[in-house]
Amino acid sequence: MKPSLPTSLVKSSVNSHSWLGLLTGALMYLVCVSGTVVVFTDYLERWEQPDVAEFQQMTPALAGQVYSQLHEVVPDIGGDILLMLPQSGAPRASLISAEGAWYLNEDGSRGDDISHDWTTMMADMHVYLHLPSSFGMIVVSILGAMLCGLIISGLFAHPNIIRDAFNLRLRGSRRLQQTDIHNRLSVWGAPFHLVIAVTGAYFGLAVLMNMIFASAFFDGDNERVIGEIFGAPPALQQDVAVMDVEAALNELAVVAPEANPFYVTVEDANTPQQYMIIGAEHEGRLIYAEQYRFDQAGQYLGKAGYTDGALGRQAIFSVFRLHFGHFGGLSVLFLYGVFGLALCVVCVSGINIWLSRRKTRDALNNIWTGLVWGTPAAIAGSALLVLLAGLPAVASLWLVLVACIALAQVLNNDAGGKSMLQLLSGGLVLGLVVLHVLKYQQLALRDAALAVNVCFAASGLILLWLGLRSKRKTNAVAAPANA
Template identity: 40%
Template sequence: MASNSQATVSGGKAATPNGQKGFVAQMLSGHSAVGLAVGALMYIICISGTLMVFHEEFQRWEQPNATEFAVGGAGPAAVARAADAGLARAGETPHHFYVALPTEGLPRMSVAYDDNHGWYADADGNLGEEVHHPWSEFLEGLHYYLHLPNTLGLTVVGILGAMLVGLVISGVLAHPKIFRDAFAMRLKGNKQLAEADLHNRLSVWGAPFHFIVAVTGAAIGLASVLSYIAAETYLEGDFEAFYEPVFGSDPAPDETPAPLADIRTALVNLRAEAEGVVPWYVMMHDPATKGQGAIILAEHPGRLIYGENYYFDAAGTITGKLGHSDGPVGQQIIASAYTVHFGSFGGLPVKLIYAVLGLAISIVSATGVNIWLIKRREKGRPAPKLELAWAATVWGTPLALGCSFIAATSGLAEDALVTGIFWLVLLGLISLSLLATDRAAFSRLLRGVTGVLILIGVAIKWAAYWGEVTSPAAVWVNVAFLMTAAILIWQGWPKGRVRKLVPSAAE
């Protein structure tokens, strides 16, 4: 009995530490998985943000046959004619109504209402085909909201932006020699040194850009949270009052029918009263009612503000402005956040610079996790499944984008279905990676398939609009897509003997 009791006790003592170790190992594994998930979301935000720099070009590519003309190519009378025609097509009076005028980035005129249902118009104000760019809208939903409900999505993206701010600052402070070694690149030999050098060099070269984009992204994303706190604390719960300095306020509703506010006269008056400004958007609240509110959003050349709101009444008289151009400094800074974040100033040269730096920050995000995984392996705590899952995230994200690209381009899917295809493909690839045995070969396969998908998407678009392409930007986007596809296919080409990706059933 004694010996049995002793054995039981000693067995119990031996089991407890093992149980604790097992529990700790599970918690560490879960902790690592959560960290990897956060890294994946940040990487997706960086990749989608890089693409979003060209959202106007993508819209022109998706409908390459829409009429394009220079800024100012549509006179006030044509704009008013397009507005009247669009409002007539809308049927019931919409809550909000918009007329987008040609800009340098998007030299097209369109009208739209409430749910962004709208039509393009020519320089004479005649309406043409419906505005339809599902892949551009998919990208916008991915970068702004991660396809979550709007407020939640903005908050999550804002938190990730705030985390990126912290990573930029801490990364610089944690490496005192980072500026001295700004051009030290050891890409051959030790894998950890190669990843670290690539990570650190791109980090220091792009540090100002990364910081500014992260700060503006965090501010835009967390505005909903800040508005709630500020409104409840200082404004007695009035959320509209919080946003009023940025977006203005809507007038008191009065749904009594009335003629549409005189857009033509308003544009003429604006040109006379605010010389040099470039109107690019007309926004109307409850149009064709006595309570309608009417605004012309106009660019101020040489300024970073996204525009100034000029108010006009039913007769087309300019009644005032919001103050983005000459209001308090804080208001002007906030009005510049969108422009700075998306690089929508300075034309194509600035966009190209933003694209290069955006690609750099995407690489920094990827290599940061790579370095952590390499260090784990070298310390005797390898995580092969996490390494494969991360490879699937890094190269599966472009592949999933390629699938959504084909789905939207071919017309086989729209809206929520395009979104679902992206996330299902990405999650499926991450799951599939757990069966892979060769990370390098698996990564090459994903790159190659992505390149092929891009080629298919371009071929579908060319076939659909053969002989009808009128947009120069659409041609250049095609060239960029083909170059990207060629690089990915070249990188994905099998090197030497093709290795097994998935073990056989016997294994």
């Protein structure tokens, strides 16, 4: 007699698998939505604080003056000190140390404190899902690895996927519509989605890989692994003196005239081992930065080798820009935004297909509707609460999102909940634009702030249009039934 599992166990296993699949889809959706927003971080930070001084260049003499002034105020300052220099895409300078974080005026004097809590919250949602950082990064990276598997298996699971690449049947049943949307966007965006999945998986899994390599080849010494990958710090013993940032920047112009420096980091400040790292972009390269090292007197010590070192080292330091689209200017950012939205739709349509296959409708449908269409409302609502009342960004986002899910449960209607949340999201986004303009007036209508407000306004109008269209469809279906 062939052994068989109890029916109850099989049923519970199927239900558990379904819930785990839905949970994965929900987390993937949140990561993709927040990632699409985070692509525009540089613009969002400028939108969040539009009253900060903007300029294109800081001379080596002025950079040296900034550091010397900090040292005069806090002579015994320790730890790491980061001086961000202005760039064409991010025309602001800032100073971050144990004393605080603030922007710099064009003359090098202290400006406003850095306060872009909402943008940081969105970045943390994408990288950590607002979980404890080390654990959250691993969770998100696992989602990236799973996305790789979903993309590859999806391609193999549909042998006619290329032939049907433009077969979009939007007038069929809901299940057929969602299936075609899911498959078509998956095909069109597959190369981009695979790049995002691979690079996203790297960030957290690299932590686990470092631990494995350290245990296998370096006697458990994680620092040696990091040194092999990113370059070991220089071994210095000096009589402690004030860092000569000006001399280091001038020396960089001699040893690497093609380099475009955009940050200076003082490592282990006020210790005999202190040294400087100047991070510089190189035109036409994907690496985040080449790191040039200098001692406290500004004498050149060498570079990390991200431009011409081992291929693995160059590849690792190219992951950030490749993942977030921070190369190639606005056109690349726009494409990342479009394909990021497409990936969000792929996540949503995949769960919609699963829901349409079920023979029952329950709270799960309402939760999914609330999550999908409540997320735009939560993003806009949290920004409103931060801008209006200075409330904590993380708490604001989850409060609004939970409220949207509760609203969908109260309405208990897929079409009605969808249209209501679309209208709510559109209203909140447009309200955010109005509030930003009222608060900052002409500052909200220039440069990056204007670009972000125009994009927000367009998004709000699209959401309102979608909500009104959904409402009309719902009313049209309900009319014959009530006749």
